[in-house]
Amino acid sequence: MSTQMQQLYQQVILDHSRSRIGNAALLREGAAGPHGSSHQINPTCGDEIELEAEISDDGAIAVRWSGDGCSISMASASVLSELASENSVEGMLDIEAKFHELMHSRGTIVGDEEILGDAAAFSGVSKFPARIKCALLSWVAFKDALNQAQTSLKE
Amino acid sequence: MFSRLRNDFPILDTRVGESSLSYLDSGATSQKPQCVIDTFTEYYSQRNAAVHRGAHSLAVMATDAFEAGREAVADLVGGAPEQVVWTKNATEALNVVALGIDRASHGFGGEAAQCFSLGPADSIVVTEMEHHANLVPWQQLAQSTGAQLRWLPVTDAGELDLSDLESIVDETTKVFAFTHVSNVLGTINPVDTLVARARQVGALVVLDACQSVPHMPVNFVDLDVDFAAFSAHKALGPTGLGTLWGKTDLLNSLPPVLTGGSMITTVTMEDSAFMDAPQRFEAGTQPVAEVAAFTTAVNYLAEVGLEKIFDHERELAGVLLDGIAKIPGITVLGAADNRIGTVAFDVDGVHAHDVGQYLDSQGVAVRVGHHCAQPLHRRFGVTATTRASTYLYNNTEDCEQFLAALAEVRPFFGVQ
Numbered sequence: 001m002s003t004q005m006q007q008l009y010q011q012v013i014l015d016h017s018r019s020r021i022g023n024a025a026l027l028r029e030g031a032a033g034p035h036g037s038s039h040q041i042n043p044t045c046g047d048e049i050e051l052e053a054e055i056s057d058d059g060a061i062a063v064r065w066s067g068d069g070c071s072i073s074m075a076s077a078s079v080l081s082e083l084a085s086e087n088s089v090e091g092m093l094d095i096e097a098k099f100h101e102l103m104h105s106r107g108t109i110v111g112d113e114e115i116l117g118d119a120a121a122f123s124g125v126s127k128f129p130a131r132i133k134c135a136l137l138s139w140v141a142f143k144d145a146l147n148q149a150q151t152s153l154k155e
Numbered sequence: 156m157f158s159r160l161r162n163d164f165p166i167l168d169t170r171v172g173e174s175s176l177s178y179l180d181s182g183a184t185s186q187k188p189q190c191v192i193d194t195f196t197e198y199y200s201q202r203n204a205a206v207h208r209g210a211h212s213l214a215v216m217a218t219d220a221f222e223a224g225r226e227a228v229a230d231l232v233g234g235a236p237e238q239v240v241w242t243k244n245a246t247e248a249l250n251v252v253a254l255g256i257d258r259a260s261h262g263f264g265g266e267a268a269q270c271f272s273l274g275p276a277d278s279i280v281v282t283e284m285e286h287h288a289n290l291v292p293w294q295q296l297a298q299s300t301g302a303q304l305r306w307l308p309v310t311d312a313g314e315l316d317l318s319d320l321e322s323i324v325d326e327t328t329k330v331f332a333f334t335h336v337s338n339v340l341g342t343i344n345p346v347d348t349l350v351a352r353a354r355q356v357g358a359l360v361v362l363d364a365c366q367s368v369p370h371m372p373v374n375f376v377d378l379d380v381d382f383a384a385f386s387a388h389k390a391l392g393p394t395g396l397g398t399l400w401g402k403t404d405l406l407n408s409l410p411p412v413l414t415g416g417s418m419i420t421t422v423t424m425e426d427s428a429f430m431d432a433p434q435r436f437e438a439g440t441q442p443v444a445e446v447a448a449f450t451t452a453v454n455y456l457a458e459v460g461l462e463k464i465f466d467h468e469r470e471l472a473g474v475l476l477d478g479i480a481k482i483p484g485i486t487v488l489g490a491a492d493n494r495i496g497t498v499a500f501d502v503d504g505v506h507a508h509d510v511g512q513y514l515d516s517q518g519v520a521v522r523v524g525h526h527c528a529q530p531l532h533r534r535f536g537v538t539a540t541t542r543a544s545t546y547l548y549n550n551t552e553d554c555e556q557f558l559a560a561l562a563e564v565r566p567f568f569g570v571q
Binding site: 004005008009014018044045046047048068069070071072074128131134 | 172505506507508509512513516523524525529532538539567568569
């Protein structure tokens with residue numbers, strides 16, 4: 001097996017793609033705290049995700065999503081959900097920016113595990129231009145949903 | 156013969172990592188023989204000039220090359236050279252027909268174009284297995300004219316369900332557009348039955364021939380279709396060139412959608428008169444080098460023989476289908492017996508993108524995704540599939556390389 005394939009499909013990615021964190025029904029108006037949701041689609045392959053972000057009173061973020069797609073896109077949503085449960089809004093915005101940078105690095109950056117957690121395992125994905133969109137699909141949805149949640153928090 | 160002609164395609168010697176290339180994505184685009192590649196150099200170094208204008212020698216040679224392409228295509232698919240219209244691609248060819256009908260429906264083209272006119276009392280019929288290129292333009296036409304859009308469903312076996320043909324294609328039907336061969340299932344549709352029904356109700360027949368013309372003998376005159384579209388790049392030719400074939404009287408009365416230079420007879424400040432086909436649809440500077448290269452491709456195909464190509468690919472399809480059947484967890488979409496070497500399948504527990512990525516690591520090039528046929532995938536309950544598609548340059552070794560890699564996909568992703 002080629003090293004590139006091992007870098008792309010790291011065990012942690014395969015594990016997340018099978019047991020998916022945050023893969024749960026969206027609560028929509030049933031959510032207690034300020035929330036937002038976003039539906040993203042990758043028109044080239046049909047990968048799809050609907051993701052909800054909710055901010056609770058203590059500032060914690062909860063992410064729920066449902067989707068259909070390749071192991072990279074599903075694992076990415078799972079990793080994102082895990083990170084969201086462990087970080088503040090500011091922390092997640094910082095992680096989102098760093099993950100975005102990592103994905104566009106063409107393999108020139110090594111992800112910082114201290115900050116990115118399991119998302120650091122996606123550094124190999126950035127060497128596969130056709131798969132970057134897969135990894136970013138849930139993050140685009142998350143940024144959008146979180147932005148809505150923050151807006152309704154201020155209102 | 157087929158083992159020898161493989162050497163005509165230099166790209167097939169490409170190494171993918173440590174593997175030799177098994178190119179099974181000809182349904183998306185075909186590879187090119189050296190003679191087609193050489194035609195570009197030859198054209199630009201010896202014959203390049205503007206066509207249909209200028210009296211100098213080079214202009215005559217370029218025009219001859221451009222027009223010789225129509226003759227070659229007419230020899231291949233039937234009809235006269237003036238029935239062959241060059242377009243940017245097959246998608247544009249289908250749009251030229253749909254948008255031309257739209258213009259006719261809005262009063263353009265005078266009395267001659269009234270035969271195309273559509274309104275709310277009319278219907279357009281397509282099928283559930285269309286490529287988006289032969290679906291979306293008809294949706295647009297229906298929305299623009301108020302005509303009703305209907306479609307023939309697809310059976311579990313991946314064939315057109317003809318049980319309600321007579322009620323779906325009825326007296327209101329003005330356009331019946333369908334694909335000759337499914338780009339996903341590989342199914343060859345019964346054009347004669349469909350055309351016969353269209354003739355009973357007086358509907359125009361538009362044939363998407365993108366997946367048939369490169370792979371089997373096709374004669375549009377014998378099939379009695381009104382319009383047909385196919386692309387050069389799927390038939391050993393270059394990108395940037397498509398063909399719209401039509402019956403002469405229909406082409407000459409269909410309002411053109413691209414207007415401007417090279418397609419007019421007289422222009423005043425107020426109005427213009429248009430030429431007959433094919434120039435009628437060829438406004439602006441044309442892809443002359445591409446036509447010259449495609450002419451070489453068409454001659455190459457004719458020399459090999461479409462009948463032989465069809466038989467060769469049928470054999471490869473058999474190898475693919477028999478091999479896939481032996482691998483656990485793979486479901487092929489459709490089961491038509493009358494088919495070309497195109498096989499789309501679902502791998503249980505592994506997304507098509509991941510399948511494609513793994514196959515690529517083993518040197519196998521296939522297509523993954525919805526193959527521009529979302530409704531068909533939805534009908535089979537999947538969003539994406541993996542598709543292997545053959546051409547004349549493929550051999551049994553390509554298929555075996557693919558099958559060996561495919562057998563490893565589920566183990567690699569830990570799916571039992």
